Amino acid sequence: MRSGSESLLIGEGLSYAYLERFPALEKVSLEVSRGERLALLGANGCGKSTLLKILAGLIFPDHGSYRAFGEEVSAERLEDEQFSAAFRTRVGFVFQNTDAQVFSPTVREEIAFGPLQLGLAPAEIEGRVAEVTQMLEIGDLIERAPYQLSAGQKKRVAIASVLVMSPELLLFDEPTAGLDPRSRGWLLELIDELGRAGKTIVFATHELAELEWIADRCLVLSEDHRPLAEGAPAELLADRELLLRANLIHEHAHRHGAVLHSHPHERGHHGRAG
Amino acid sequence: MTDGASTPGWLLAGAEDAPPLLCSGKRRRGGAIEKTVGGLARLIREALVSEEIAARRGLLQRLDARVKLIGMLGLLIATGLVRHIPVLLGLYALTLVLAAASRIGLGWFAKRVWFFIPLFSGVIVAPAMFSFITPGEVVLPLGHWFGHEVGLTRQGLTSAALIVCRVASSISLVLLLTLTTSWSRLLASLRTLFVPRLLVLVLGMAYRYLFVLLDSVTEMVTARRARTVAAKRSRRGERAIASFSGGALFGKAHALSEEVHQAMLARGFSGELRMSEWPRIRAIDVISVLTCLALAILVVGGDRALGL
Amino acid sequence: MHIPDGYLSPATCAVAGAVMVPVIGVACAKTKEVVKDRHAPLLALGAAYSFLVMMFNVPIPGGTTAHAVGAVLIAVLLGPWAAVVCVSVALVIQALFFGDGGVLALGANTFNMALVMPFVGYGVYLLLTRNTSLTSRRRAIAAGLGGYVGLNVAALCAATELGLQPVLFHSANGTPLYAPYHLSTTIPAMALAHLTVAGFSEFVLTAGIVAYLQRANLPLLRINHSGIVDTDAELAPQSGRPALRWALIGIATMIVLSPLGLLAPGGAYGEDSPTDLNLHKYGLHAIPSGLQHYNGFWKHTLLGDYGFSSGRHANIGYVLSAIVGALAVGAVIFFFVGGVRLAMRRRPEAQADAA
Numbered sequence: 029m030r031s032g033s034e035s036l037l038i039g040e041g042l043s044y045a046y047l048e049r050f051p052a053l054e055k056v057s058l059e060v061s062r063g064e065r066l067a068l069l070g071a072n073g074c075g076k077s078t079l080l081k082i083l084a085g086l087i088f089p090d091h092g093s094y095r096a097f098g099e100e101v102s103a104e105r106l107e108d109e110q111f112s113a114a115f116r117t118r119v120g121f122v123f124q125n126t127d128a129q130v131f132s133p134t135v136r137e138e139i140a141f142g143p144l145q146l147g148l149a150p151a152e153i154e155g156r157v158a159e160v161t162q163m164l165e166i167g168d169l170i171e172r173a174p175y176q177l178s179a180g181q182k183k184r185v186a187i188a189s190v191l192v193m194s195p196e197l198l199l200f201d202e203p204t205a206g207l208d209p210r211s212r213g214w215l216l217e218l219i220d221e222l223g224r225a226g227k228t229i230v231f232a233t234h235e236l237a238e239l240e241w242i243a244d245r246c247l248v249l250s251e252d253h254r255p256l257a258e259g260a261p262a263e264l265l266a267d268r269e270l271l272l273r274a275n276l277i278h279e280h281a282h283r284h285g286a287v288l289h290s291h292p293h294e295r296g297h298h299g300r301a302g
Numbered sequence: 303m304t305d306g307a308s309t310p311g312w313l314l315a316g317a318e319d320a321p322p323l324l325c326s327g328k329r330r331r332g333g334a335i336e337k338t339v340g341g342l343a344r345l346i347r348e349a350l351v352s353e354e355i356a357a358r359r360g361l362l363q364r365l366d367a368r369v370k371l372i373g374m375l376g377l378l379i380a381t382g383l384v385r386h387i388p389v390l391l392g393l394y395a396l397t398l399v400l401a402a403a404s405r406i407g408l409g410w411f412a413k414r415v416w417f418f419i420p421l422f423s424g425v426i427v428a429p430a431m432f433s434f435i436t437p438g439e440v441v442l443p444l445g446h447w448f449g450h451e452v453g454l455t456r457q458g459l460t461s462a463a464l465i466v467c468r469v470a471s472s473i474s475l476v477l478l479l480t481l482t483t484s485w486s487r488l489l490a491s492l493r494t495l496f497v498p499r500l501l502v503l504v505l506g507m508a509y510r511y512l513f514v515l516l517d518s519v520t521e522m523v524t525a526r527r528a529r530t531v532a533a534k535r536s537r538r539g540e541r542a543i544a545s546f547s548g549g550a551l552f553g554k555a556h557a558l559s560e561e562v563h564q565a566m567l568a569r570g571f572s573g574e575l576r577m578s579e580w581p582r583i584r585a586i587d588v589i590s591v592l593t594c595l596a597l598a599i600l601v602v603g604g605d606r607a608l609g610l
Numbered sequence: 611m612h613i614p615d616g617y618l619s620p621a622t623c624a625v626a627g628a629v630m631v632p633v634i635g636v637a638c639a640k641t642k643e644v645v646k647d648r649h650a651p652l653l654a655l656g657a658a659y660s661f662l663v664m665m666f667n668v669p670i671p672g673g674t675t676a677h678a679v680g681a682v683l684i685a686v687l688l689g690p691w692a693a694v695v696c697v698s699v700a701l702v703i704q705a706l707f708f709g710d711g712g713v714l715a716l717g718a719n720t721f722n723m724a725l726v727m728p729f730v731g732y733g734v735y736l737l738l739t740r741n742t743s744l745t746s747r748r749r750a751i752a753a754g755l756g757g758y759v760g761l762n763v764a765a766l767c768a769a770t771e772l773g774l775q776p777v778l779f780h781s782a783n784g785t786p787l788y789a790p791y792h793l794s795t796t797i798p799a800m801a802l803a804h805l806t807v808a809g810f811s812e813f814v815l816t817a818g819i820v821a822y823l824q825r826a827n828l829p830l831l832r833i834n835h836s837g838i839v840d841t842d843a844e845l846a847p848q849s850g851r852p853a854l855r856w857a858l859i860g861i862a863t864m865i866v867l868s869p870l871g872l873l874a875p876g877g878a879y880g881e882d883s884p885t886d887l888n889l890h891k892y893g894l895h896a897i898p899s900g901l902q903h904y905n906g907f908w909k910h911t912l913l914g915d916y917g918f919s920s921g922r923h924a925n926i927g928y929v930l931s932a933i934v935g936a937l938a939v940g941a942v943i944f945f946f947v948g949g950v951r952l953a954m955r956r957r958p959e960a961q962a963d964a965a
Contacts, residue, residue, distance in 0.1 A: 047829060086564045109572065116570040127514050128561035131651070133486035133506045142569035144576045173353070173485065175513035189569065341665050348708065378714055382620035385787055430790035436776075438784050457785040464787060465616055472615035476713050480706055488706065500638055500650060501699070507654030508661070508699050509707075515658050545818025548663065552687060552819065553827050555655040562651035 036062045036197065036228050037083060041092035044078050052078040054253045055092070060230060065223045067239055067261070068232040070249035071275035076232035077124065079249075080199050083230060084121040096197070113146055120195030124202040124232075126182040130174045135166065135185050138174070142193045160192045164218075180211035187218070198222060200231035204238065216242055234276060236265060248274050339523050342516050349513075355481045360404030362482035366587040367491035373594030374479040380598035381471045384605045387460070390467035393601060397474035404482050415474050427465045431458035485509060490577075499577060511558065518554050522547045611679070611768050611800075611808075612704065613719055615712030617789040619779045622771060627717030633725055634698055640691035656692055657699035660684050663815065664700065678812040679723050679764070682731030682757040683819055689834045693728035718771050722764040731760025743842045744831055745824050754817025761812045762804050769793070769800035 037060040044053040053075040060066050068076045081087045082094060088103045095101065097118060099111075106112045123129040132138035139160060143153045161167045164184045174182060183203075190198070203219065204212045219242045223229050233239070239246060239261040246264050250256040250273070257270050264270060271277045356363060362370060377393070384390050401411045430436050431454045434447075438457035445452050480488065489506050493499060526543060618626075641649045663680030685693035698720045704710040711719045738752035773793030776786035791799070823831050828840065 081564065084568055086567055112572055113570060116568065119568070121565075121568040123561065123565055125558075125561060127511075128558055129565040131507055131510060131562050131565065133489055133510060134484075137486065141566075141571075145570035145572065147576065171484070171486075174510060175349075176353070193569065342662075345665070345708065352707070375713075378615065379620050382615070382623070382714060385781060427790060430786070435795070436784070436786060436790055457783060458790070461786040461790045464785070465790065468788075469614055469616035472712060472714070473709060476615070476706070477709065485707070498635070498638065500642075501634070501695075503650050504654045504657060504695065505699055505702060507651060508657035509703055511655055512658040512661055512703070515655075515662055519662060541814050541818060544815060545822045548683075548815060548819040549822030549826060551662065552659060552823070553830055555659045556652075556830055556833070559651040559655035562655070566651065 034062050035059050036064075036097060037230075038095045039079075039082070039089075039092065040094075042079065042082055042089040042094065043091040044075075044082065044087065044089050051253055053082070053089070056249070056253075056255050057092075058247055058255075060228060062228055063223075063226050065219075065229045065242060065244045066231075067243035067246045068230065068249065069234065069236075069239070069246050069264070069274070069276065070232075070256075071234060071251055074249040074251050074274075075253040076249060077201050080121070080201050080230065080232055083197075084119055084199050085115055086121070116142075117146055117193055118196045119199065120190035120193060120197070121199045122187055122190050122201065122203060124205055126179070126186045127174075129186045129189070130177075130182055133173060134170070135161075135172050135174070135177075136170045138185055139189045139192050142189060146193065156192050160188045164188045164191075180207055183207060183211065183215065187215075191222075195227075197228045197230070200229070202232055202234075204233070204235060236271070236276060239265065248276075251275055339520060342520055345516065346513070349485075352481055353484060355404075355406060356484040358405045360406070360482065362400060362404040362478060365590055366583065367483045367487040368494045368583075369587045369590045369594075370479050370483055371488070371491045371495065372591050374475050376595045376598040377601075378472055378475050380601045381468055381475065383602045384468070385464070386605050386608050387463050387467055389601060389605045389608070390464070390471055394467065394471045394474060397471060397478055400478055401474075404478070406478075406481060411474075411477070415470055415477065427462040430465075431455070431462045433458065436461055493577070502577075507562070511555070511562075514558065515551060515555060519547065519551060522550065611719075611723060611765055611804075612701075612711030613715045613768060613772070615714050617712075617775070618715050618718055618771060619775060619788050620714065621779075622775070622788075623714040623717050625717075626721045626771070630698075630717045630720050630725065633694065634720075637691045637694035637698075641689070641695060652688070653692060653695050653699070656684055656688055656696035657703075660693075660696045661700040661703060664704070678757070678808070678815040679727060679761060680757075680812075680815065681723055681727040681764075682735065682753065682760045682812070683816045685728035685732040686735055686753045686756070686816070686820060687823075687830065687834055690728045690732040693732070694724050697724035697728065718768075722767045722771075726767050727760040727764035729760075730763045731756035734759045743839050744828065744835055745841050747821075750817045750821035750824060753820040754813040757812040757816035758809045761809050762801070765800040765804035765808070766797065769796040772796045 037058070039056065039058045042053055042056045042058075043051070045051045056075070056079060058066075058079075068079060070076050078087070082089055083096070085096075085101050085106055088094075093100065096115070099105070099115075101115065106115065130138050132141055136157060139157045140153050143156060148156075157170075158167075161170055164187060166181065166184050166188060169177065169181060169185070174185070177185065200219065203215055207215065216238055219229060219231070223242065229242075231242070243261050245259065246261050247258050248256040248264060248270065256274055257264060257267070268277070272279065381390065381393055384393065398408060398412070402408055432444075433440055433450075433452050433455045436455055436458035438455040440451050440453040441456050441459070443451050443453035483491075486506070489502055489509075492505070493502050526547075638649075641653060660680050663678060663683065679697070681693050681697045684696050688696070701711060701716060701719050701724060705713050705716055705719070733756075735752045735756035738755060739746070739749050742748050742752075770793065772789040773791060773796035775788040776790055776792055779787045781787060789796075820831070832838075
């Protein structure tokens with residue numbers, strides 16, 4: 029699909045239903061090339077998180093196949109110790125719910141958890157923890173307990189705990205949700221920087237304003253969990269009809285230059301607006 | 303789409319129908335829910351105070367957590383074995399000295415020990431001073447009952463004093479450990495006492511998520527309270543609220559546990575937990591442990607020398 | 611029921627600890643089998659949940675509140691072995707961090723509340739729910755009764771541990787070295803407090819939460835109930851009724867007989883002095899169960915406030931407390947037997963509807 033570049037992830041006809049009853053993903057196919065930054069776009073509950081979890085090898089599709097780094101990924105293969113360790117090293121997942129991700133008693137233990145499980149040497153772990161905390165400016169939080177951190181600080185810790193394993197592929201589930209504008213700006217810059225450094229990035233969002241900054245390509249999912257459209261951010265953002273169909277914008281939304289935003293209209297105006 | 307879902311008229315109306323915003327003089331009694339929230343708030347406050355004290359620069363804060371844990375257990379057992387009130391008082395004095403050396407305010411420390419539990423223990427053991435619970439030599443007769451002399455007995459008084467002193471010393475010892483050690487260090491030190499790694503992991507996570515669930519409960523209760531309009535609340539209603547919140551909380555806890563599991567998997571957890579190495583034992587740590595244990599043996603030995 | 615340090619001799623603590631260490635080891639292994647590698651977060655969240663359940667104040671008649679232990683609730687939701695780990699962990703955190711219950715006494719406290727209570731309660735629950743669907747009303751009541759019985763058996767264990775102290779450990783002149791009360795006083799005291807107030811709150815919370823989950827979140831109940839059909843309509847008609855009725859009768863008998871425990875030990879140990887037979891004991895001894903000091907509920911209970919310090923005044927109080935206590939126990943029995951009968955009456959109707 030992408031000319032010339034090597035495909036890192038290939039998912040074909042991925043379907044998933046929770047409790048075998050409630051569909052979350054219906055026949056979604058995608059391809060991500062090395063170094064690409066792909067945005068998964070869709071309204072709440074359209075299956076973005078489910079797709080990310082399949083890409084991270086945390087849940088497995090009921091139908092369809094998933095290959096990553098040229099290898100098939102399945103529950104059975106991930107039970108193999110070597111395959112599992114190799115796959116987990118390469119894939120980093122930043123959860124939307126930082127409380128779920130930051131589960132250790134202190135920040136230091138949290139960041140060291142991944143490298144420890146992968147069997148790195150203690151000295152190496154110590155060095156990495158020091159460097160990654162310095163990079164993310166959380167060095168002074170290192171002995172704190174998670175409940176003493178703000179939402180923004182917790183997000184940084186969660187990201188540090190993923191980056192410390194130096195994954196090739198980074199998955200972010202609604203990375204900026206619930207963050208204040210300063211943390212949000214910082215995080216977008218970080219994602220941009222990681223992309224430049226050659227990391228492959230897939231993230232789920234419904235924040236249209238951030239798209240052009242950090243995504244090369246978008247995959248839009250519909251509310252019935254199917255793929256709706258695919259393309260460059262600028263193209264998709266110009267397609268008002270599509271965004272309305274995906275329930276990504278309110279009908280009062282419009283663009284000023286490159287920025288898409290919406291503001292409340294007085295009641296009674298919709299006849300004309302729509 | 304907005305055209306279809308029109309806002310009902312009553313939602314747009316002003317507050318004319320609402321009751322006047324005046325005080326009627328009737329007060330609401332603090333119910334079970336308020337008490338629950340109060341208890342939860344206390345938990346957080348205590349946790350924060352403990353972390354603050356653990357970060358001070360004092361004697362016990364400087365010792366290795368393992369040392370403190372073993373030392374505390376040794377002295378705790380000694381406290382359990384001691385049978386003379388003066389020895390117990392000596393042990394209690396020792397905890398006060400240690401508290402002072404660890405920059406814990408003595409007044410605050412003593413208040414915490416004596417106010418919360420032993421006072422309760424005191425009430426509990428008070429009846430034991432009387433002859434009908436603890437028969438023996440009546441030192442303060444209070445009257446006669448079916449021909450028997452009733453009053454405070456020497457045995458009863460000694461027993462009550464023994465219990466109160468022992469409880470106070472025991473609680474002081476445990477408090478000294480927990481106040482001067484951050485929770486994560488305490489947790490890690492448990493591993494050295496042959497507590498299985500899985501259990502240590504569960505303990506750490508339980509403590510961690512206690513605060514997350516606490517937030518949920520406080521939110522649920524506050525939301526519920528914000529919507530409570532009626533002046534009179536039924537007990538049945540409160541019970542129903544307790545079951546709803548309890549049920550909803552279990553749902554949250556379970557969903558969170560699934561996600562935590564995925565977060566662990568994503569970072570390479572494969573069922574076999576690996577934990578970081580503990581720093582080396584220093585000479586001072588060995589000396590401290592030996593001092594504590596020697597002290598414990600000395601205390602029990604001295605106590606036995608005083609007679610059984 | 612949280613016994614602090616100082617009430618039990620180190621020997622008692624050592625015995626209880628020696629029992630609990632292998633039990634917790636087995637419990638970890640068992641839960642590992644059931645929930646595979648996701649056991650750690652599940653147990654951790656279960657423990658945090660159990661901790662919070664102990665913080666829930668449940669309103670009880672008379673304007674006061676009590677808190678439940680929740681061990682049977684966890685056993686119903688996650689299985690009894692998971693309950694052993696969850697409640698133990700919650701108790702460890704309480705002892706180490708919040709000074710609730712002793713550290714040396716952890717063995718005894720976990721034995722009572724994390725081993726005896728979930729297994730006894732879960733056993734009752736299983737007996738009462740044979741051949742019922744997941745949404746059956748009887749399930750919620752059975753869980754509540756399991757909580758009630760479990761809590762009371764746990765309280766009996768605590769009372770026994772405390773009551774043995776003066777018999778086993780006293781000095782040459784008869785001074786009790788640890789908890790001073792004999793079995794003749796600890797058992798009635800604990801029985802009175804737990805058959806009424808604490809047992810009631812345990813029943814309300816356990817039954818209430820199970821009933822709520824039946825309506826609002828059935829998948830959560832399925833965690834520990836695989837292979838059980840959802841509604842009564844799907845139940846295969848079986849001839850298991852006599853066994854069930856037998857179990858119900860057993861429970862009812864137990865409930866009816868338990869207050870007799872109030873009187874029996876008084877007589878059995880009464881030879882020491884005639885005053886031992888006096889009912890005042892039961893009033894006095896409601897206090898040890900107050901080791902659950904959070905609520906301070908007995909400050910308000912009918913029994914805690916009379917002046918036991920003055921010999922003459924106390925007599926009236928003793929008699930009064932005995933009457934009130936007996937009435938309260940009677941009311942509770944009436945309530946539970948009624949509830950059980952109601953549940954039994956509904957069953958044939960439901961089956962008739964299904965057929």
